[in-house]
Amino acid sequence: MSNDRLVDVAGKLDLLKERFRERAVTDVASVVADLGADAGVEPGREQLVNAYRTLHRLAGSAGTFGFQALGNEARSLEVHLKPFAEEQDASQKLRASGLTSLDPEFLERVRGLAQLLVPGESAREAPEPVTHRETVLSEQPEIMIIDPDLARAESLATALSPHGFIVHCRQVPEPTDLPVSAIIVREGTLSAKSQLAKNAVDVAPLVFIAPDDSFDRRYALAALGADGFASEPVDVPALADSIERLINERHEAGAGRVLVVDDDPELLEHYALVLEDSGLEVRCVGDPSTLLGALSEFRPDIVLMDVQMGEYNGPTLARMLRFDPEWVGLQIIFLSSDEDREFQFGALSEGGDDFLTKPVSDRILVQAAKVRCYRARQLDKLASRDSLTGLLKHSVALAEAVKEHARCHRLGEPSVLAMLDLDHFKQVNDRHGHRVGDLVIKGLANLLRHRLRKTDTIGRYGGEEFIVVLPDCSVGNAVRSLQEICHQMAQIRFGGASGEFSVTLSVGLAALDRYDSADKAIEAADRALYQRKAAGRNGVTCDAGHMEPDQDSPVL
Ligand SMILES: Nc1nc2c(ncn2[C@@H]2O[C@H](COP(=O)(O)OP(=O)(O)OP(=O)(O)O)[C@@H](O)[C@H]2O)c(=O)[nH]1
Structure with missing residues (x-):
């Protein structure tokens, strides 16, 4: 947090404290008056209730502004007064009770409240220092690899970047102003997580890469402060997915x-x-x-x-x-x-x-x-979210599409809906197993999250089919973005039973604002997707019926 910001917040809190003190002076005076502590007048029910309420309020607020002693005393006096304030015939009860509570000592304590209007030493218990460099959930998260072997770091960076990360490599931990969302460290580079604290990247989750996957190794890294773990040979899609999860968790833990x-x-x-x-x-x-x-x-x-x-x-x-x-x-x-x-x-x-x-x-x-x-x-x-990918579930994504259809019609803005489907995905499962298939699905989900805008809707429509809604977006721009995503998807290398492989993606796209309903736009995008599959997969096809003459060609 910058010094200016700290000073600003502290200054505002001090002003509030002063405002509270001024009000508390009035409150204490009114309690003294209501209870007749100075005048020696016996209070009626209304005065008792008023005094009780004022003490209750002071008890609940004084401590927050640093007047702990005042708060504690108000709490203690309030407890004494409560039975009388709650009684319907309070003043009679008071008389009948022989003024046991409002005895001179009690009234002396009421008068003494004014002396407690001095803040305690520790005026406020500060929250844990919050760094405003906290994990940024940017559309393309930036991550850092710290590895003494720069060539090895760069090769990992190349493999990770198609997953939608911007990757920086360093040989040693060093200060940085980059908005780093996660750090990958080679085991042996750090002896404790605290070594990173000096480098202003301490808040980012830390994933260690170790030479093996033994229990002892994992335990030792957990003791160092690791948030995640990967062993050699690095399974890049699994690493990308675990970084994604850590970034999301960190982001969500501080948000609300x-x-x-x-x-x-x-x-x-x-x-x-x-x-x-x-x-x-x-x-x-x-x-x-x-x-x-x-x-x-x-x-x-x-x-x-x-x-x-x-x-x-x-x-x-x-x-x-x-x-x-x-x-x-x-x-x-x-x-x-x-x-x-x-x-x-x-x-x-x-x-x-x-x-x-x-x-x-x-x-x-x-x-x-x-x-x-x-x-x-x-x-x-x-x-609302699909458990495998964290994307919106089918019904929620559909509801968003319906909402966006109404919005873009109302405002006359261009908006695009696209259906995406992984190519020959059955073969992926058949050759490499379901677990690897799941990693491919997650890989595409993460890529979409990183490459599309936060305002876009991304949903898992079915098994390996996804729906995307791009508000305020022309067909031409949507085609370019989705083509880039197809290109990046094809570059991701997954580790399979018989070596590395990649998976391509087909996209069908329709202008949401040109249809009478979101359902019709989905049907059109589905038709375009079918055409894309028939035309050889791996790319983007627009619903031909709605292309303008000067727009990109319908089949790309
Ligand atoms: N691993 C995994 N597979 C899934 C999941 N949901 C659906 N699938 C599989 O996705 C495959 C879809 O296959 P098909 O619909 O025949 O299509 P395809 O093989 O992708 O062929 P094209 O779409 O024509 O390119 C099926 O084998 C499903 O079992 C899932 O959550 N995880």
Whole structure:
């Protein structure tokens, strides 16, 4: 993270802390007044409830801004006051109880709150330092090979690049500004992963190449901090697939969309700053009545929700959200200063998933949010992604095609749909076995992910058939991109039972915006694919009926 950015975030957090302190001065004064601590006046029910609520809020927020002592004392006073605040005839109970709680000592402690408006030494527990050089999921990830034998490194780089990686080779670990997404290291080049820390590439996953595949070797490399492993002779497609998986995992572990619902403006802003600074996307909702709109618009992975928000109650809001099937699976985590287990179980049974007890330190907040976002994304992936390739499942890809068809028609933009099919794939399975066949399918999936834009839809349509939707793209550009992909696919060398082999790809393509429905465009692309197969495979064919005279020829 740059120094400027650090200073910026720290400066904003300091401003928020000052705003909190100013409000806390008023809050403490109002508690003193409500409880008649200065005037010696016996409080009525309304005053007791007000004082209880203010103490509850201070207990839940003061620690977050570094006023731990104030938060702890507010919590302790709040607990004393709770039975009276909850009683309907509170003031009578107070009288009947002989003022056991609001005795002079209690009131002295209430007056003493003002002295605690001094921040503690460790004002905030910082989250784990986040490097903003974190793994970049670019369309073409950059990886680095560190190998004292440069010729060997370059030969591996040549074999890996058709998989869609940009590969850099170095003989020794050295500082770099490259956005490296993964590092391949020859065993013996490093004695510990920490050696890379100096070189600003420490966050990238590390894959070691070792001379053999023994248990001891694997164990020793795991102890060095390896994230992945490959042994000689290197199975390049398997290595490419394992790098791909590590990059995706790393990317997903730090990503997520968090909706925070809290009616305390300083707390809300503080949470947002801390979470955003850790790389998460955040949307704040200060007024719970706007929650449904914010959910539909932002579509978060998780919701962090305060329990008491004026007239609104978090658990009831959670129950209300579950009315809608769309939000049934949404993770809702309550932020509450109430540590009472009974209360927490009750709130969870209303529709929440978990509790974070306030005050939440910045580090816990970030960790809790990231872990839960990761889980939520994994679950979502299970439902929508094909397990072999990680691409969209048939039905989800179709739904995306239908959506894009509506969009490009509405806006009058060009858009392309393509069907892709591996050539003679049955022979691959028959000659080299299903496991190798699977690697070929994964190889094509990874290549598509790297070579197409993030906004493109890529789905596994059937066994070795894929569907691709390219929004805002002319037929000519689509042909060029897909031809390049066919070319790269043919260059990938797979290791088979009887030596290395390569597999080619056929593509049929149709202009999505020229058809009445996505289904018709799919039929047209399928027809074009059939023509491509008949014309010799390995290349791209456009649906002839929709070529413009000056466009590329229909069969390529
Ligand atoms: N390894 C593996 N094979 C699969 C998978 N899904 C489908 N297949 C195989 O893909 C092959 C498809 O073969 P065909 O439809 O005859 O087509 P082809 O051999 O590719 O021939 P053309 O399409 O005409 O070039 C079949 O052998 C299927 O068993 C999968 O997930 N993994």
